[in-house]
Amino acid sequence: MAKRAAPYHHGDLRRALLAAALALLDEGGVDAVTIRAVARRTGVTHAAPANHFRDREALLTALAAEIFTKLSALISKRLEKAGGSRDARIRVFADAAIDFGLRHPHRFRLIWRRDSLDGADDALNRAMDGIYDRLVAELAAGRGRAAVSADTQAIGLWSMVHGYVCMRLDGNLVSKADEATGEPRRKAIVTAFLDGIGGGAKK
Amino acid sequence: MAKRAAPYHHGDLRRALLAAALALLDEGGVDAVTIRAVARRTGVTHAAPANHFRDREALLTALAAEIFTKLSALISKRLEKAGGSRDARIRVFADAAIDFGLRHPHRFRLIWRRDSLDGADDALNRAMDGIYDRLVAELAAGRGRAAVSADTQAIGLWSMVHGYVCMRLDGNLVSKADEATGEPRRKAIVTAFLDGIGGGAKK
DNA sequence: ACTCAATCTTGACGGTGTCAATATAAAATG
DNA sequence: CATTTTATATTGACACCGTCAAGATTGAGT
CATH class of the missing domain: 1.10.10 (Arc Repressor Mutant, subunit A)
Structure with missing residues (x-):
């Protein structure tokens, strides 16, 4: 044994x-x-x-699953320290994902490059779904009169975070850095999503 | 000659x-x-x-530039037919990008897979920047008292659209299809971004 | 007609993933 | 303890890949 x-x-x-x-x-x-x-x-x-x-794909898939698990652990750790404010807890997800992507570009690229991975792999799917489900749970808790469901919000937010890191890693936003933070619109895009970008009057 | x-x-x-x-x-x-x-x-x-x-990278880069140009043309065509409503014109960008990605998965994956392309290529960068600049222009026109700049809005929206297509192509949202459209949250995430997902009171 | 440069072919090299056959060593069995 | 079985690692081969160097072919410029 x-x-x-x-x-x-x-x-x-x-x-x-x-x-x-x-x-x-x-x-x-x-x-x-x-x-x-x-x-x-x-x-x-x-x-x-x-x-x-079995083959290279299987190796990359196992590697990706391991990396996903690490990301999940990072989010857990930060959520414990986070306050009870819903916006703050939502920002934990965005911040953690962005931090992770910027700190480990190749790992980030691998785990999202699903056409190089085995999409039917259980370990991989469980690791991914775990993160997603927790995000939905945070979004569902105590939200106001939002026009869309928590699921929709999760998909939108996670999509945005993913795309943002992609563009940063590809050097697409270099000319747009904020003077304050040195990082191009990192906090701002989450604010934009929280507040909305439509023409309606704001808070 | x-x-x-x-x-x-x-x-x-x-x-x-x-x-x-x-x-x-x-x-x-x-x-x-x-x-x-x-x-x-x-x-x-x-x-x-x-x-x-020169090499395979150069071939893929030229191919990507060509594809980007086609996407740009698609957006142009739709913008001409679009009305004057700011939200509607913004949705043209999101819809066109999503349509394109879902219709031509491999093309979509290629043009965003910048680590397989030559980031210094002029044709590629011009084609990409062209789309982005037009999106910024539409967002800047007649927007209300938004908390963030048009640049920020563009980065956020484009990021979201990109990530959404990625997830769709990877089969990540299959269980979340709307009964109405059959498409999982496609319109809804744009609505979410336009309206905001924060706890604040809605319209 | 001649030169020259652009274009295409041929052939080779090292690297890759993957398969089949073999050797080895641990585990299981008697 | 001896033997068999199974898991593991090695060796060697194959086809494919990107890329380079050397030569043949063809169009354009003079």
């Missing part, structure tokens, strides 16, 4: 491969995470990973 | 390569667009494309 804890030859090759893959990802992006490079870095031959990951 | 119209041997290999690349993209996604496959489909040898595209 204890199959996962101390496998046969290597000790725990699966974990070692994932660690090497994460290092390669941070250093050189998704393209640098090749099966052969991961095997080299771990000190095994090029075909050894095949025992633990 | 007329270099572009009728080059030397093939007629217009550059254009032919781009057409083949687009077909391959639609059929099999970005991964199917290899230099060799494009050459095969065009009927030339595998090294011929090198005369027109």
Whole structure:
């Protein structure tokens, strides 16, 4: 027994491969995470990973699931420290996702690049859905007379955060940095979404 | 002269390569667009494309620029038919981008996958900036007492639209389709952004 | 007619993912 | 403890990829 804890030859090759893959990802992006490079870095031959990951897609998927779990933990930690204000708790999600994306660009790109991943993977889907469900729960709690459902709000907010990080990482907003924060519209877009951008009179 | 119209041997290999690349993209996604496959489909040898595209990145970049231009044209056409209402004109951008993304998934994924493209390419940047600038112009026209600038609104809205299509293409919202439209929250998220999702009293 | 440059072909190199066959070592069984 | 079974790792091969260098071919300019 204890199959996962101390496998046969290597000790725990699966974990070692994932660690090497994460290092390669941070250093050189998704393209640098090749099966052969991961095997080299771990000190095994090029075909050894095949025992633990069906193919490269499976390796990337497992890596993405791990990263998703870390992001989820980050959000949890911040939510604990957050106050009870609904807006503040909503901002936790946006801030955490943006922080994460800016701090680990390659990880962010990987987990959202679903066409390079196995969409049917359970671990991946559970990790993703977990974050989403918690966001919906926060949005549903004590909201006012909003015209749309919490689900809709969650989809919209999460979409916005995702797209914002994408553009930042691609260098699309460099000319638009605020003098105050040095970051282009980071807080402002969340404010915009909270307040609305329509022509109606504001608060 | 007329270099572009009728080059030397093939007629217009550059254009032919781009057409083949687009077909391959639609059929099999970005991964199917290899230099060799494009050459095969065009009927030339595998090294011929090198005369027109420095490398694969350059080919994908040129393809993306072409696609961006088409998207821009689509928006233009719809804006002409749109009324004068600010909200309606804003919705044109969101609707066009979403329509485009859902209709041509692989094209959408390519043009936003900037880490596979040449970020310094002029044609690409001009095509992208053109869309963004027009969106800012529409947002700036006759908006009310909004708390944030038109730039901020543009970044937020465009981010949201981008993220929404991503999630749709990845099959993340399948369980959330509206009974009315069959599309999950498509109009609603734009409404949410126009109206705001904060707790403040609504219209 | 001649030169020249642009264009395309041929052939090679190292890298990749993946498969089949083999060796090895741990676990299970007697 | 000996033996069998199973999981794991190695070796070697294959086809495909992007890219480079060298040569052949063709159009344009003079």
